[in-house]
Amino acid sequence: MQEIRLTPTSYIVLGLLEFAGESSPYALKQLVAGSVGYFWTLQHAQLYTEPERLASAGYVSETREETGRRRRLYTITDRGRAALEEWRNEPTGDLAELREPAVLKLFFGADPKRLAIAQVAANRARLAEYQAIRDSMPAEMPPGPRQALEIGIRVERAAIDFWEELAD
Amino acid sequence: MQEIRLTPTSYIVLGLLEFAGESSPYALKQLVAGSVGYFWTLQHAQLYTEPERLASAGYVSETREETGRRRRLYTITDRGRAALEEWRNEPTGDLAELREPAVLKLFFGADPKRLAIAQVAANRARLAEYQAIRDSMPAEMPPGPRQALEIGIRVERAAIDFWEELAD
DNA sequence: CCTATCATGTAATCCGTTACATGATTAT
DNA sequence: ATAATCATGTAACGGATTACATGATAGG
Numbered sequence: 001m002q003e004i005r006l007t008p009t010s011y012i013v014l015g016l017l018e019f020a021g022e023s024s025p026y027a028l029k030q031l032v033a034g035s036v037g038y039f040w041t042l043q044h045a046q047l048y049t050e051p052e053r054l055a056s057a058g059y060v061s062e063t064r065e066e067t068g069r070r071r072r073l074y075t076i077t078d079r080g081r082a083a084l085e086e087w088r089n090e091p092t093g094d095l096a097e098l099r100e101p102a103v104l105k106l107f108f109g110a111d112p113k114r115l116a117i118a119q120v121a122a123n124r125a126r127l128a129e130y131q132a133i134r135d136s137m138p139a140e141m142p143p144g145p146r147q148a149l150e151i152g153i154r155v156e157r158a159a160i161d162f163w164e165e166l167a168d
Numbered sequence: 169m170q171e172i173r174l175t176p177t178s179y180i181v182l183g184l185l186e187f188a189g190e191s192s193p194y195a196l197k198q199l200v201a202g203s204v205g206y207f208w209t210l211q212h213a214q215l216y217t218e219p220e221r222l223a224s225a226g227y228v229s230e231t232r233e234e235t236g237r238r239r240r241l242y243t244i245t246d247r248g249r250a251a252l253e254e255w256r257n258e259p260t261g262d263l264a265e266l267r268e269p270a271v272l273k274l275f276f277g278a279d280p281k282r283l284a285i286a287q288v289a290a291n292r293a294r295l296a297e298y299q300a301i302r303d304s305m306p307a308e309m310p311p312g313p314r315q316a317l318e319i320g321i322r323v324e325r326a327a328i329d330f331w332e333e334l335a336d
Numbered sequence: 337c338c339t340a341t342c343a344t345g346t347a348a349t350c351c352g353t354t355a356c357a358t359g360a361t362t363a364t
Numbered sequence: 365a366t367a368a369t370c371a372t373g374t375a376a377c378g379g380a381t382t383a384c385a386t387g388a389t390a391g392g
Contacts, residue, residue, distance in 0.1 A: 093287070107312045108312060162319045
């Protein structure tokens, strides 16, 4: 049994396995794309390596299909559930950094107008996506995803305001 | 002469070297802390390895102090200046992802109230820092840093609004 | 003087990205 | 049938973080 460090990627995998039950890496890929993916994407390769890593430390268990492609299938274990629960219950004061490429350029003297035009377009497109997702969310969905979406929308709006003003 | 890929880290180093002239890694560390650091921090070790990497591809040149500690000193070259300029002139439609740890927890079902309390506090503290930096910025400063700060402030406000509402 | 803290750097590890590959399905 | 795309994985690489270390300087 290995000791591993749990990263955000780990919790995404654990969270999805808890929600969806036994899943293959490819199924996880689909799940990410349709959920957390709107604010936290993962490379598909990570959805093969990360469950493997989690399995090596007992947070998930692995079986293989007997027939056909013999896909690997992962299930969250009690240990995994406990780790997820602990993480979830620990409120964090951590803050992500902005790390916006366009802001870096702005900082180092890029032409604000040209930048702003591209950024307004990109942010508007993303805002539209978010709103589309929100409007198509089934009502019986748990509240977390909707709330996460909501802060995304707020931040997008703030960004659009900023870049629009900058363009003048 | 190596071929290397230029990352955001590379442009931060190049941008600071252009601004400040010949600098040691430690001086770069101080520069980052007092400038871009408010929205994009770097590990101090990167300020030793990254200039090295840039030197291997001719974007910066390296000398050493003759006396005392024999620190390494880096200067941006014409090639470096050109790369920086090209990057700066290329408007980007790239958007950073939110990747906020607290939002991930929210997404996966953490208690919104408890999370919100911690997040409001953290975001308020950061907002205060931003405002302090802004208010102490010398007037003759180039506009980029001030504008970058401004979007940071907007985003913080949006986040605070969101978490405050969530706490009710 | 002694001890924190600042200054300066190197080395190892590891996660995440990129590249490579090939087996199934679907569409035309 | 054949091409295109989806599904499924492995391997290599590299940048970023973490850990380790030691020399200078300042405060008590």
